[in-house]
Amino acid sequence: MPRLQASALFLLISAGSLTLAQNITGAGATFPYPIYSKWFSEYSGAHPGVTINYQSLGSGAGIRQVTAGTVDFGAADVPMTDEQLAASKVKVVHIPTVLGAVVPIFNVKGVKDLKLAPDVLAAIYLGKITSWNDPRIAKDNPGVNLPNEPVFIVHRAEASGTTFIFTDYLSKVSSDWLNTVGKGAAAPNWPVGIGAKGNESVAAMVRQVEGGIGYVELIYALQNNINYAWVKNASGNWLRATTEGVSAAAAGARIPPDYRVSIANAPGKDAYPISSFTWLLIPTPAKDATNGKVIKDFLQWMLDKGESEASSLHFAPLPDPVVARVKTTISQLK
Numbered sequence: 411m412p413r414l415q416a417s418a419l420f421l422l423i424s425a426g427s428l429t430l431a432q433n434i435t436g437a438g439a440t441f442p443y444p445i446y447s448k449w450f451s452e453y454s455g456a457h458p459g460v461t462i463n464y465q466s467l468g469s470g471a472g473i474r475q476v477t478a479g480t481v482d483f484g485a486a487d488v489p490m491t492d493e494q495l496a497a498s499k500v501k502v503v504h505i506p507t508v509l510g511a512v513v514p515i516f517n518v519k520g521v522k523d524l525k526l527a528p529d530v531l532a533a534i535y536l537g538k539i540t541s542w543n544d545p546r547i548a549k550d551n552p553g554v555n556l557p558n559e560p561v562f563i564v565h566r567a568e569a570s571g572t573t574f575i576f577t578d579y580l581s582k583v584s585s586d587w588l589n590t591v592g593k594g595a596a597a598p599n600w601p602v603g604i605g606a607k608g609n610e611s612v613a614a615m616v617r618q619v620e621g622g623i624g625y626v627e628l629i630y631a632l633q634n635n636i637n638y639a640w641v642k643n644a645s646g647n648w649l650r651a652t653t654e655g656v657s658a659a660a661a662g663a664r665i666p667p668d669y670r671v672s673i674a675n676a677p678g679k680d681a682y683p684i685s686s687f688t689w690l691l692i693p694t695p696a697k698d699a700t701n702g703k704v705i706k707d708f709l710q711w712m713l714d715k716g717e718s719e720a721s722s723l724h725f726a727p728l729p730d731p732v733v734a735r736v737k738t739t740i741s742q743l744k
Contacts, residue, residue, distance in 0.1 A: 432704050437465040438472020438485030439571045440609045441627045442688045445508055445723045446485065449716045453708050460704055468608065470569020476502060476691045482701050484691035487571020488594075489670030500693040503743065504669045505709060505736060508717070508725040509660055511651035512575045512684040513638035515613065515631050517622040518542050519557050525550040525648055526639040528675075528683075532584035534561055534623060536591070537602035542621060564615045564624035567605025573598070575686040576625045579674040583683075625684075629724045643683040644675050655682030656726040665732060669739075695744040702744070709740045 443466040450462040465471075469486035476484030477498035489504060514526055521542075526534075530546050533539045539546060543556040566573045577593040591598050606612045609626045613634045616622035628651045631638045640648045649655050659676040675683045690709070696702020713736060717727040728736065 431459045432461070432701060434460070434462045434483070434701050434704055434708075435464075435481045436462065436472075436483040436485060436690075437467050437475045437481050438691070439469045439487045439688060440466045441469075441487045441510060441512075441572050441575075441686075442485065442508060442725065443609075444629050444633075445716075445720060445725050448719065448723065449708075449712060452716075453711055456711075457704075457707075462708070466608065468566075468568045469571030469574065472691060473569075476500075476693055479693065479697055482697055483693070483705055485689070486691060487686055487688045488574035489672075489689065490691070500695075500697070503692045503694055503739065504689045505692055505739065506669050506687045506689050506728060506732060507712065508720045508727060509656045509673075509685060509687050510725045511628045511653075511656050511682050512572055512579075512625050512686070513628050513631050513651045514641065514684075515616050515622075515624050515626055515636045515638045517616050517618075517620055517636065519559065519620055520555055521557075522637055524554070524637070524639045525642070527642050528580075528583035531641070532580050532587045535563060535565070535580065535601070535603070536586060537563075559621045561623060562619050562621040563603030564606055564612050564619075564622055565600050565603045566612060567607045571686075571688065572609060572625065572627060575674065575684060578672055578686075579684045582675040632724060641683055643679075643681055644677050645679045645681070647679050649680070649682050651682050651684070653721050653724060653726040655680060656685045657729070658682065659685035660687070660726070660729055660732075665735075669732075669736075692743060706740060706743050709743075710737070713737060713740075 446464055450464055454460050469488050472484035472486045473490055475481045479499050516524055527550050540561055543558045548556055580587040581593040606615045609630045612624040613626050613630045616624040617634055617636050640650050642648050658678050659673045659681040662678055663671055663673045665671050673685050713733055720727040
C-alpha cells in the first residue's frame with residue numbers, strides 16, 4: 411500500500427474520527443431491543459461509516475455467540491453464570507445498560523384492570539389455576555366481572571433473559587415454583603402453556619387469544635396496546651410497572667464489582683417487583699482491535715447521551731453511582 415494511503419487509513423481509524431467503514435455485529439436479548447435499536451441507529455448516524463448490526467435472538471443466543479467468539483458483543487438480561495464465564499473462549503465483561511420491567515399481560519373478556527398476587531401468578535403458571543373466575547383471582551379483584559373462561563398460558567419458547575427475570579421473581583415469591591420449576595434463562599420444563607419466540611411473539615399471541623396470559627418487557631405491552639396487571643410487591647403494595655418503580659427496585663441494590671445482580675422482588679414500598687438490569691457482554695480483548703475501539707467509544711456515548719433517552723421507551727436509566735462505576739470499567743477495557 412502506498413505510504414499516503416496507509417497514512418490516510420490510520421487517520422480514518424484513529425480515536426475520535428471512526429469514519430472508516432466498520433461493521434460491528436452483536437446478538438442477544440429481545441428485552442432491551444427497542445432502546446438498543448434506537449441507540450445503534452443514532453450512534454451510526456453520528457459516526458459515518460459505522461454500522462452496528464444487532465440480532466434480537468434472545469439472551470441465550472447472545473451468551474452462546476459472544477462466548478464462541480462469533481460476534482463483537484452479546485446482550486443478555488440474565489448475568490452469565492460462573493460456569494459459563496469459565497467455559498468461555500474469551501473473557502467477558504458485563505456492562506449494565508438500562509433497567510426494565512417485565513409485566514404479566516392478559517387478554518380477558520370485559521376486563522381492563524386486574525390484580526395478580528405473587529402466589530396467584532405462580533399458581534397460574536404451575537397449572538393450578540385454570541379459569542379466570544378462580545376464587546384466588548376473584549379475592550384480589552372485588553367488583554370485577556371475571557369470566558368463566560380457560561386461562562391460556564403463553565411463555566417463551568427459547569432461552570430468554572425475560573424468562574430468567576420472570577422465573578427468578580417466581581422463585582423468590584413461591585416455594586412451590588422454586589422447588590418444582592426454578593429459575594433460569596434456558597427454557598424451563600414448563601408445567602403448562604405454549605411457547606412463543608421473542609417478546610414480540612408472546613405479545614402477539616396473547617393479544618390474539620381470548621383468555622391469554624403472558625410475560626413481556628413493559629414496552630412490548632405498551633406498543634401492542636395490551637392490558638398488563640398490577641402486582642403486589644415485597645412490601646405488600648400493589649403496583650403497575652413504571653420506570654419510577656424500576657428505579658426504586660434498583661435503589662437499594664448492592665451491586666458487585668462485576669455487576670451481576672438480581673433485583674427481583676426488591677424491598678421498598680415503591681419498588682416494582684419484576685425488575686432487572688440488562689447487560690451488554692463485551693469480550694476483552696476485542697475480537698477485532700478496530701471494532702473494539704468503536705465499541706468502547708459507543709459505550710462511552712451510551713452513558714453520556716443514550717441514558718437520557720431510556721425513559722422515553724419506558725426503560726429506567728442507570729443510577730448515577732452505577733454510571734460512575736461503569737465509566738471506570740469501560741476505561742479499562744482492552
